[in-house]
Amino acid sequence: MAVKIAFLSFAHMHANGYARQMLELPKGTVEIVGIWDRDPARAKKMAKALGTKAFASRDAILAKRPHGAVVCSENVRHREDTLACAAAGVGVLCEKPLATTVADAKAMVEACTHAGVALMTAFPCRFYGPALRLKEQLDAGDLGEIVGAATTNHGRQPGGWFADPKFSGGGAVMDHTVHVADMLRWLLGREYTRVYAAIGYNRFALTKKAVGKRTVDDAGIVSLEMDNGAAVSIDCSWSRPAEYSTWGDVKLELVGTKGVARLNLFRQRLLIASAKTGRLQESCWADEKDGGAPGEFIRALREGRPPSVTGLDGLRATEVVEGAYRSAQSGTPVALPLV
Amino acid sequence: MAGRTASDNLRVGLIGAGMIAGAHSGCYRKMDGVTVAAVWDADRARAQKIAAAHNAAVCASREELLKACDVVDICLPTPFHLENIRAAAAAKKPVISEKPLGRSLEDCDAAIEACAKAKVPLLVGHVLRFFPEYSALRDIILSGRIGDPAVIHLRRVVCSPGGPGTWYWNYEASGGCVFDTAIHDLDWLLWTLGRPVSVYGLGHRDPANTRDYALITIQFPGGAIAHLQSSWAHDGFSTSFEAAGSEGLVEYDMEDAVPLKVAKIGGDAGGGGKVVPESPLAKSPYQLELEHFMDVIRGKAKPIITPAEARASVELALACLDAVAGKKVVTLSKGKAAPKAKAKAKKKVKLGAEHPE
Known part of the structure; x- marks a missing residue:
């Protein structure tokens, strides 16, 4: 029997992928029962x-009794959509970050646990071949104990x-800290004990263009300690210019x-120079194993087991983010x- | 060379005959108007090896060396800089000292004072300023080509510079990877962005197993954030940097900037081929640095690195050590920005006649 999946919002374009x-x-294997979106035109x-x-309401699509739902709404709406799924007995694959606050993430984890439904955080990086190969070698002890990790998840102002x-x-910091924060917890089997962050707001021209009169953080170096004392840094900046x-x-x-x-997760690439784009561009052929995060979500639902990436994983990554903002505010680690 | 007379020649006395002395020795051989005249090292065999390449005297004491040279080049572990700078200054010899200037600010101040009093130049080997990729990055940032600098990464990773028990692994002596190696990048940051506001650091130190590692975040008054990766825990030498500004991005990785790789099939005895990567330049950064120092000593150039700047690099490196050791934020006093080389160049400075500051 096919696993029935509902899509709640395409606000985040990852839903398409x-x-x-x-x-x-x-x-x-899968039957997509339909799409509901706060933007009806986008749903159609x-x-x-x-x-x-396309469904006209969230209740209507959940009434179709799907086995699972993919939540790709705007970050602050993850909680509301996930709680609705839990109440309807529907498992959730939620786009990262799981939530924008630890309180929201905690509520989501508790609701899904209470309802006995699966909650998976979409952390696709765990499913790429080079990451899995690295995990294999770390698990085998090839690198000994990890004492430091300097990392980046750069992006372009979205x-x-x-x-x-x-x-x-x-x-x-909200958008680009969680991927690597989660990867390191997974790769090393360690938890974070402290966070410090240096954060910049409206630092890049593309941001200034995108935000108008608002301010938003677009530069960040997040430093973390792990429970074995390992030193970690994550550059989460939206620092890639349009010309990159x-x-x-x-x-x-x-x-x-x-x-x-x-x-370098996306190093399997071609470099293309074209008069049609006027700049050098990359074409990446990195792929994800076994359907990536969605594949794992479907298998977990079929087998009635918790997914390999959980709501708690999402909560831990959200803690790093909330801690980072708090640290930048106070200027101290x-x-x-946090919970 | 044309117009060269014996009196133009500067005789260098090398104090210390270790790794960096070897690099300097190779440069001196290629330079006009400079000869290595004397070498002194506690390890006489080591001194002999370098002296042989120059027909230089192997000295039994510092006094002997000071009598045989016009310029002193100190290539010793950091804690030995001060006493040798003092001795050279007392003998009225211009001083080239390897970086860091001293292990403490007190040492730096005493060294600067000794040279100022004796009116001899004190030239500290912050050679990164002569690396074309790093000076180009500075020029690009200062030209405004990438806009306002926002996030700058500087990575300098090395395998253990010496075995266990060597001075490198005596933390009190060397200060580990941050003080001895990342100080290059710290000096570059001060040179390019000026004095920072605060420093935060994390790290791992295990001298018994020759591992030292640190991640440092530095914040600047204009909002720029610098991140340093400093390591003596790698398998080889590698550097890279990236500067993201409001209007653009510059990136560099030493491992991508290798224009020549030669591999011999079958390689060395025992089978596997061995690839030898090379990035040749007309003049090595060390040679450019030493030529500049000689120009300063001859009164032909203003120093690119002032003693006060070398002191400021030590001050920042000490703040980084403090931050990493305590896993804490260290706020830097406003102080005065590291003074730039003073504009009033001494026009006709005789050898060692005046201190450039």
């Missing part, structure tokens, strides 16, 4: 593109609601007692966990 990944799974457009139905904290909860060859990067340099690893 998740839908395609689900449709690429073996035939009969995406329903047409994916060959499914504009739209991402640049409006009323909907996004924050800028670059690609949207950004995910890079990790891990220093262990027995060796060093440098991971903040102890983790």
